Amino acid sequence: MAPKNKDDASAERSADALGRAVAERLHGREGTAKAWDLKLEDAGAGWARCSMTLRADMLNGHGTAHGGMIFALADTAFAWACNSRNETTVAQHASISFLSPGKPGERLTAEAREDAAEGRTGVYMVRVAGEDGRDVAIFHGLSRTIGGPVIDEENDHG
Amino acid sequence: MAPKNKDDASAERSADALGRAVAERLHGREGTAKAWDLKLEDAGAGWARCSMTLRADMLNGHGTAHGGMIFALADTAFAWACNSRNETTVAQHASISFLSPGKPGERLTAEAREDAAEGRTGVYMVRVAGEDGRDVAIFHGLSRTIGGPVIDEENDHG
Amino acid sequence: MAPKNKDDASAERSADALGRAVAERLHGREGTAKAWDLKLEDAGAGWARCSMTLRADMLNGHGTAHGGMIFALADTAFAWACNSRNETTVAQHASISFLSPGKPGERLTAEAREDAAEGRTGVYMVRVAGEDGRDVAIFHGLSRTIGGPVIDEENDHG
Amino acid sequence: MAPKNKDDASAERSADALGRAVAERLHGREGTAKAWDLKLEDAGAGWARCSMTLRADMLNGHGTAHGGMIFALADTAFAWACNSRNETTVAQHASISFLSPGKPGERLTAEAREDAAEGRTGVYMVRVAGEDGRDVAIFHGLSRTIGGPVIDEENDHG
Numbered sequence: 329m330a331p332k333n334k335d336d337a338s339a340e341r342s343a344d345a346l347g348r349a350v351a352e353r354l355h356g357r358e359g360t361a362k363a364w365d366l367k368l369e370d371a372g373a374g375w376a377r378c379s380m381t382l383r384a385d386m387l388n389g390h391g392t393a394h395g396g397m398i399f400a401l402a403d404t405a406f407a408w409a410c411n412s413r414n415e416t417t418v419a420q421h422a423s424i425s426f427l428s429p430g431k432p433g434e435r436l437t438a439e440a441r442e443d444a445a446e447g448r449t450g451v452y453m454v455r456v457a458g459e460d461g462r463d464v465a466i467f468h469g470l471s472r473t474i475g476g477p478v479i480d481e482e483n484d485h486g
Numbered sequence: 487m488a489p490k491n492k493d494d495a496s497a498e499r500s501a502d503a504l505g506r507a508v509a510e511r512l513h514g515r516e517g518t519a520k521a522w523d524l525k526l527e528d529a530g531a532g533w534a535r536c537s538m539t540l541r542a543d544m545l546n547g548h549g550t551a552h553g554g555m556i557f558a559l560a561d562t563a564f565a566w567a568c569n570s571r572n573e574t575t576v577a578q579h580a581s582i583s584f585l586s587p588g589k590p591g592e593r594l595t596a597e598a599r600e601d602a603a604e605g606r607t608g609v610y611m612v613r614v615a616g617e618d619g620r621d622v623a624i625f626h627g628l629s630r631t632i633g634g635p636v637i638d639e640e641n642d643h644g
Numbered sequence: 645m646a647p648k649n650k651d652d653a654s655a656e657r658s659a660d661a662l663g664r665a666v667a668e669r670l671h672g673r674e675g676t677a678k679a680w681d682l683k684l685e686d687a688g689a690g691w692a693r694c695s696m697t698l699r700a701d702m703l704n705g706h707g708t709a710h711g712g713m714i715f716a717l718a719d720t721a722f723a724w725a726c727n728s729r730n731e732t733t734v735a736q737h738a739s740i741s742f743l744s745p746g747k748p749g750e751r752l753t754a755e756a757r758e759d760a761a762e763g764r765t766g767v768y769m770v771r772v773a774g775e776d777g778r779d780v781a782i783f784h785g786l787s788r789t790i791g792g793p794v795i796d797e798e799n800d801h802g
Numbered sequence: 803m804a805p806k807n808k809d810d811a812s813a814e815r816s817a818d819a820l821g822r823a824v825a826e827r828l829h830g831r832e833g834t835a836k837a838w839d840l841k842l843e844d845a846g847a848g849w850a851r852c853s854m855t856l857r858a859d860m861l862n863g864h865g866t867a868h869g870g871m872i873f874a875l876a877d878t879a880f881a882w883a884c885n886s887r888n889e890t891t892v893a894q895h896a897s898i899s900f901l902s903p904g905k906p907g908e909r910l911t912a913e914a915r916e917d918a919a920e921g922r923t924g925v926y927m928v929r930v931a932g933e934d935g936r937d938v939a940i941f942h943g944l945s946r947t948i949g950g951p952v953i954d955e956e957n958d959h960g
Contacts, residue, residue, distance in 0.1 A: 354547035363543035385521035389512035400554020423581035427920035446901035463918040585762035602779040604743035621760040670863035679859035701837035705828035712874020739897035
């Protein structure tokens, strides 16, 4: 990539700061974030990362991570990433491939990134990794921007 | 469909009883079932139905059902349905289309049915409905049978 | 289902006739229909069925049906079904599970049906079957209605 | 990424040469490649790129690229990429999000890359772009390695 000039770098920092502020606000509002003790690792323009430790109340009948909890972690990173430009955006469709079981007590990390955007539609990929770096699941999300701000930019971040 | 004779009807009852017994066993083992206060409504050969009331700790940052919780409910019905022949089966891939938000306090019901099976692969559809019968989400699951019984048929159901 | 009265039955026939007329019009316009020698079997309100014989120029490097051709057949049935109410509707997302290879010279049949509709969004399932009735693939489509008629109802069907 | 030493660079060239040889072989065998006048642009270990010009016999009833043809182009790049290590691999499941119509006469390019691999399962992403670089579709493929070589390594490439 060509070297960025000072203005580009500044605009990028600002867009990332806005994405981070949106993620913090959504995280603070989510009833699930507290229920799952979910941590916002970091976020920026078009991307977000969060993590969660697999407790006994997150396991399925085989004693490994419930697919619903793996999806839920990935879906949270997706929601933050697709709202990161501060335009209210909803999930229309999502899919997940389960590659490796999540183990009891293991910390899972989900990282979302934007793969494409065209008009009001966005396509995101979320990688869910185990503590040893193996791929636990790959999630793909299709978003639709419905508009209206998520946060008040004047007051919500500086 | 041709009318069933007595033996067919009896075999079907027996297959449904096995499916129900497997679902009860999985439900009993799942850490998530207790965490979500999830109810097994009914289950049989290739199908299952469960329900859950949307609590505050299941809501997203917009105050509606977190997509992860809608998926988790559907995924549970899918898991019971695809294990219902008492051969251990895992989810490989799943997708969900979100059609209508789930409301705080609303009871959601998920019903899974088998759409196709070929070799070790199964294709399932799960409809998630709200209290008023509207479609909240449609989930599709792709399963792979890895074998080995889920329950001991001699002792686990009669 | 409760028995239908005469008016309901008449409305249903009329909706099916409209769906059939839309499918015929789309079929006539599609460059692909001629290229693939694709046959419109039947269509109605929310459903459609078409078929195609697997020629040598539709095979992949393993000598079986190219996944793209199986998808294309299913996608055609989906397009007819989701446009069957004569409101222009486009595919947003689609997925396919490949269950069994399609054989050279075999005739494949795809049948689409609507599984759910909510606002402008529709969810469709298409079963692709081989000559022996086995499932070759299951396709799921997500549609979005953008509006405007497909055909002129006054003149296009009676 | 850490700088590569000479042996790593050499191994990578060799893996890419094998991937390219597999793609060439599959391309040569595909009935569809000739039918669609599909060009192998380039390929290597875990990735592949191909292109195709949208002819009249590839258009749908709205006069734009048939979704089946966009899928078929992406599916071809996916097949080459997932077979690139010369172990026979098949598609189990694939999905596609349609972002922008393909125009009559336009050349579309599909580029596949591996996003994850775990055991016999692979997850691939294919971007389909128009001549102006816009995203026409994003395709995701789930592959399963069934084993056995695609080509004879001794004789098929140098």
